[in-house]
Amino acid sequence: QVALVESGGGSVEAGGSLQVSCTFSGDISSIHCLGWFRQVPGKQREGVATMFADPPGTWYADSVKGRFSISQDKTNKVLLLAMNNLRPDDTGMYYCAAGDACLSIASIQPFNHWGRGTQVTVSA
Numbered sequence: 001q002v003a004l005v006e007s008g009g010g011s012v013e014a015g016g017s018l019q020v021s022c023t024f025s026g027d028i029s030s031i032h033c034l035g036w037f038r039q040v041p042g043k044q045r046e047g048v049a050t051m052f053a054d055p056p057g058t059w060y061a062d063s064v065k066g067r068f069s070i071s072q073d074k075t076n077k078v079l080l081l082a083m084n085n086l087r088p089d090d091t092g093m094y095y096c097a098a099g100d101a102c103l104s105i106a107s108i109q110p111f112n113h114w115g116r117g118t119q120v121t122v123s124a
Helices: none
Strands: 002-007 010-013 018-026 033-039 046-052 058-060 068-073 078-083 092-099 111-114 118-123
Touching: 002 092, 002 111, 018 033, 018 092, 018 118, 033 068, 033 078, 033 111, 046 068, 058 068
Parallel strands: 010 118
Antiparallel strands: 002 018, 018 078, 033 046, 033 092, 046 058, 068 078, 092 111, 092 118
């Protein structure tokens, strides 16, 4: 079983930066794709940035391209999301996720392992 634990959320003013982290534990040998999603109350969970575990390949939501960067530290089993030039509409609960069989990383569908989330709040 795979466990994911997010950390690093917080509050920041618009234009600021944050980095959120996700630590994996358990048997991760089956993990094929990794990603970050976010959700605000009353809205569906949406993809922010995703990647194939190996070989590299990434997907970003249009709203975060050029501002966010997803990466992984395989040695320490950590997934990172660096967020720069944050905007108030980036506010939400950020979830780390992983999938075992991923034909596409542009969809939430392949992701079957989830963390509990970390809150990111961006004030104007």
